[in-house]
Amino acid sequence: MKYESQKVAKLYFIAAIGLFVGQILFGLIMGMQYVVGDFLFPEIPFNVARMVHTNLLIVWLLFGFMGASYYLVPEEAETELFAPWLAYLMFWIFLAAGAATVLAYLLVPYATLAEVTMNHLLPTMGREFLEQPTITKIGIVIVVLAFLFNIGMTILKGRKTVVSLVLLMGLTGLAVFFLFAFYNPTNLVMDKYYWWWVVHLWVEGVWELILGAILAFILIKTTGVDREVIEKWLYIIIAMTLITGIVGMGHHYYWIGTPEFWQWWGSIFSALEPIPFFMMTVYAFNMVNRRRRNHPNKVAVLWALGTAVMAFLGAGVWGFLHTLAPVNYYTHGTQITAAHGHMAFYGAYVMIVLGMISYSMPLMRGRELCNSVRSQSLEMWSFWLMTISMVFITLFLTAAGILQVYLQRFSDNPMDFMVVQDKIALFYWLREITGLIFLIGLIVYIASFFIGQDEPEATVEPLK
Amino acid sequence: MAQAFTKAMARNIFYGGTGFFFLVLLALTFQTHQEWPELDNRQAINDVVTLGKQVWEDNNCVGCHSLLGEGAYFAPELGNVYLRFGESTDAIKGFIASRPVEGIPGRRSMPQFNLSEEELTAIAEFLKYVAGINTAGWPPNIKG
Ligand code: HEM
Ligand code: HEM
Ligand SMILES: [Fe+2]
Numbered sequence: 001m002k003y004e005s006q007k008v009a010k011l012y013f014i015a016a017i018g019l020f021v022g023q024i025l026f027g028l029i030m031g032m033q034y035v036v037g038d039f040l041f042p043e044i045p046f047n048v049a050r051m052v053h054t055n056l057l058i059v060w061l062l063f064g065f066m067g068a069s070y071y072l073v074p075e076e077a078e079t080e081l082f083a084p085w086l087a088y089l090m091f092w093i094f095l096a097a098g099a100a101t102v103l104a105y106l107l108v109p110y111a112t113l114a115e116v117t118m119n120h121l122l123p124t125m126g127r128e129f130l131e132q133p134t135i136t137k138i139g140i141v142i143v144v145l146a147f148l149f150n151i152g153m154t155i156l157k158g159r160k161t162v163v164s165l166v167l168l169m170g171l172t173g174l175a176v177f178f179l180f181a182f183y184n185p186t187n188l189v190m191d192k193y194y195w196w197w198v199v200h201l202w203v204e205g206v207w208e209l210i211l212g213a214i215l216a217f218i219l220i221k222t223t224g225v226d227r228e229v230i231e232k233w234l235y236i237i238i239a240m241t242l243i244t245g246i247v248g249m250g251h252h253y254y255w256i257g258t259p260e261f262w263q264w265w266g267s268i269f270s271a272l273e274p275i276p277f278f279m280m281t282v283y284a285f286n287m288v289n290r291r292r293r294n295h296p297n298k299v300a301v302l303w304a305l306g307t308a309v310m311a312f313l314g315a316g317v318w319g320f321l322h323t324l325a326p327v328n329y330y331t332h333g334t335q336i337t338a339a340h341g342h343m344a345f346y347g348a349y350v351m352i353v354l355g356m357i358s359y360s361m362p363l364m365r366g367r368e369l370c371n372s373v374r375s376q377s378l379e380m381w382s383f384w385l386m387t388i389s390m391v392f393i394t395l396f397l398t399a400a401g402i403l404q405v406y407l408q409r410f411s412d413n414p415m416d417f418m419v420v421q422d423k424i425a426l427f428y429w430l431r432e433i434t435g436l437i438f439l440i441g442l443i444v445y446i447a448s449f450f451i452g453q454d455e456p457e458a459t460v461e462p463l464k
Numbered sequence: 465m466a467q468a469f470t471k472a473m474a475r476n477i478f479y480g481g482t483g484f485f486f487l488v489l490l491a492l493t494f495q496t497h498q499e500w501p502e503l504d505n506r507q508a509i510n511d512v513v514t515l516g517k518q519v520w521e522d523n524n525c526v527g528c529h530s531l532l533g534e535g536a537y538f539a540p541e542l543g544n545v546y547l548r549f550g551e552s553t554d555a556i557k558g559f560i561a562s563r564p565v566e567g568i569p570g571r572r573s574m575p576q577f578n579l580s581e582e583e584l585t586a587i588a589e590f591l592k593y594v595a596g597i598n599t600a601g602w603p604p605n606i607k608g
Contacts, residue, residue, distance in 0.1 A: 030538075033538070034538070034572075036570070037567075037570060037571040037572035037573060038569055038570055038571060041567040041573055042565065042566065042575055042576075045527075045528075046528050046536070046538050046539075047524045047525075047527020047528045047536070048524075050527050050528075050536055051524065051527060110522070110523060110527075111522045111523050114522040119521075120518065125522065125524075126521025126523070126524050126526065127521065127526065128526050128534065128535050131524060131527070162471075162475075184521075186509055186517050187504060187506055188504075188517065188594055189500065189503070190500070192532065192534065193493075228471060231471055232470070232471040232474050235471065235474035235477070235478045236477065236478075239478035239482070242482040242485065242486075243481040246488070247485055247488055247489055247492070250492075252534075254602070255599045255600055255602035255603075256532045256534070256599065257500075257503050257504045257597040257598055257599060258503070259495065259499040259503065261492075261495075262492075262496075263600070265492060329602060329604065332533040332603075333530040333533030333534060333535070334537060408607050408608075409603065409604045409605060410604070414605045414607045415607065416540075416607055417540040417541065417607060417608060418572070421572075
């Protein structure tokens, strides 16, 4: 760690991990409700658990992105953060707003929350992932703008690298496309059309720039490969991301009251979306193989390679699986979608944030380069526990999805939705059990911050 | 990568490609707006439907159900529920109004939302409007 102000990232990362735990607990509650329908009913209805699960996911990833930026940008710009006090202030505002919103979900009926926050003045609530009260959404905009200002000013007064520029573009896009969350016409088709400008243009657009920039930073630091090489790869990967991903948004415009030409545009362009993910995998392994040094933070490298592979599997392979219109006709809105959503989010965004934490946290806690062997091997255990669980969660949901599609939509005697759900309960049980193992992995992950801290740092043989 | 392919070229492909395909998106969006009046059943939208969408959102129905295939996958698709319920708004109202407060033991249950008669009518009319949207033949069958 070269600059004192990078340390603000620590707070952001701690909050991120805390909220991650909450996310998984509510995932497990829902997983239980899938098989034992009245579990916690009517205290925590499924929709409430789902809001908590998905909103915590988004909020903790945002905390992670912000923390990553606060760590990365001063180091790239070779200057202290523009206004550390602003970063601390925004941290507490964001945490308080997030906590208040989640508590409100849990403590009052959603309709009451809509009423007391005067949703009718500017209705934005009650849409998937955008359930937050309008006032919370405005708060998010303020926090993100203050954050962008802080990061932007830091870059402006320091060295301008490709990595921090790409990061800044991604973050700016995140802020800009979030504004579509405030557009909610009665016309459902138009509502849905622009809802995707938040959701799709985030995860298959600007967030990939953030992913690419953080990954590039970790690779530069841990492999010592020439920055020029890594930056060229970064540009070409994000070029492919946006060239395919912008029009690839058409894969959401097949069946929602949009013109049928989208079936062609969406299928063709989104079928190309796996390319940048594949390139990212090739590049990550390439850089590690061509490394100029052996970095003792082996677990950070493991996360970096892991995110490249898992993002390709979850977004690239599982995305491609159901992205062509004739396939999506049957799989649209089934467990196949859920399977893909889980592995893609985990592979691309959870793992990159955990990777950045893995690289930077030891340095912020006063280590020279990395944690002890003991801490690192514990963290590697958590890597494998969580990653393998996520693979199996995805596989079980895919199996459930294939059966669901067949029984409900494809066979000669299609069955009712609820009848089908009963028939595929076995796979939901398997998903839930695997989810418990994921939770164990997460507990081991947290333990790795405490165990082995008093032991000396790991060392490696220098590269010959 | 060979020397011939420089970082500057990669950067130009990024800016050029992004700019170009964003313009393509805008053009396709413009064309979509042109075709919507024929597809999106806007002639069915009135004050009751508007209130119905508000009821739909204020109770977070999409937290369990999907609507035109988007939302949650815990409970049945509702884009075509008006058709599944025999084109009867009364059947929809009756179903929503009769959910037991404590749920159905052991089964996935829908909460009792205590909607007023006006809200019940509105949500049913909203779902009727949605069923009239041209979805290119989706879902594959009436089961949703
Ligand atoms: C990291 C990147 C990605 C993430 C985080 C992600 C996540 C998600 C999520 C959460 C959904 C469900 C949205 C909803 O609730 O309605 C979804 C839907 C979808 N995704 Fe992705 N995705 C990613 C990349 C991709 C890619 C690269 C493709 C195509 C190759 C793809 C294809 C699809 C399709 C076709 C759907 C719609 C499924 C349906 O019709 O129900 N995704 N994605
Ligand atoms: C490990 C235990 C987990 C369990 C048991 C679990 C369970 C669930 C359930 C039951 C749903 C709702 C599906 C529906 O609408 O019917 C859901 C949604 C979702 N979960 Fe999880 N989850 C877990 C972990 C995760 C993790 C680690 C992530 C992120 C990487 C994640 C991201 C999501 C997303 C993005 C959705 C929305 C999916 C969509 O709309 O298609 N979950 N989860
Ligand atoms: Fe998408």
